[in-house]
Amino acid sequence: MQLDKNALDVFVTVAETRNFRLAAEKLGVTRPAVSQALRRLEERLNIALMRRTTRSISLTEAGERLYAEVAPAIAQLNRAVVDITELSGEPRGQLRLAVSSIAERIMNGELLASFIGQFPHIELDITITDDEFDIVAQGYDAGVRLGEIIAQDMIAVPVSSPQRQIAVAAPAYLARYGTPQHPNELIHHRCIGWRKMPGLSPYRWEFADQGREFDVAVNPQLTTNDMRVMIRTACAGEALPLVWKKPSGLILIVVNLCLYWIAGYRPLRVFTSTFPAESNLRQSFGR
DSSP: OOOOHHHHHHHHHHHHHOOHHHHHHHHTSOHHHHHHHHHHHHHHHTSOOEEEOSSOEEEOHHHHHHHHHHHHHHHHHHHHHHHHHHHHHSOOEEEEEEEOTTTGGGSOHHHHHHHHHHOTTEEEEEEEOOOOOOTTTTTOSEEEEESSOOOTTEEEEEOSOOBOEEEEEOHHHHHHHOOOSSGGGGGGSOEEEEOSSTTSOOOOEEEEETTEEEEEOOOOSEEESOHHHHHHHHHTTSOEEEEESSOOTHHHHHHHHHOEEEEEEOOOBOEEEEEETTOSHHHHTTO
16 A cells, blocks of 8 residues: 555644644645645545544554654655755765876866865865776766767866967977977977877877968877876987976976977867766756
8 A cells, every 4th residue: 555655744743743733834734734634544544543622632543553653754754855955955975086197287286175175075086097988887977088079978067278288399309309390390300199098099299370270190209198207208308299388286397497399389178077967066066
C-alpha cells in the first residue's frame, strides 16, 4: 500500500500539536485541509487514528503505533531535504579538476587562495596531467585545457584572459645562428617542440600576420612536455622554443633576463574549464 507523504506529514504534525489550528499554521494550510487530509488517511488505512472532541485530540492505539514508526522517518526525510537545499544555496563538497600542464601556470597561488576564501566549503583536488581521457568517467568534475575543441556534451567557460605565444631565443643563439626576421624562417632553425605525451606529434607552431593565421612546420630537434625544460634549454643558447608571452613565476624571470623576442605572434587563445552539460558548476560558481 502506497500512502501520500503529505497526509502522513499532516498526521505527525497534528499528533505533535494535538490541535488542528496549530497544525494548519505550522504546515501553512487551512484548518479544513488538515481535517480532510487526516480523514482521507484514516479511510485509506480503514482505521481510526485519532479521537476528536470539541476540546481535545488524542491518538488511538493504532495512531500511537503509526506515530512511533512514521515520525522519525518524516523528521529524517525533512532533514535530508533541508541539507540538499543548503547544498544548492552554497557550494560545498569536493571539486576534482584535471588540468593540463600547459594550463597549469594559470593555477597560481593567488587564484587558488581567492577560490578557497570565496568557497570555504569546497575541497579542491587538482591533478596536473596531459593524458587524454573522459573526465566524467574518471570521476573529475571539470578539466582545464587550452580552449580549442571540446566534446559535444561538454560546456566550456573561459578561465583566463586571452593568451599569446611567441618564439624566443637567447642572445647567444642569435649570435651563433642569426636572427629570424619572419616566422617562416624558423624552419631553418633549431627548435624545441612541445607535446602532451609520447606518441603524439609536437604542438603546431601557429602565427598571425596582419590578421592572417598560418602554421610553420618546424622540425624540433628537442621535444618535451615540460615548459621549464624548454626554457632552460633555450637559455643555454642552442635552440629556441615557442612560449607564452606572459608566463608566470620562474619562467617570467628567466625570459626577461635571458631571452630575445622574435617578431611574429601566435593567435590569441583562451584557457577554458570544461564540464558536463548537465553539471551545475556554472550555476554554483557564477560562470
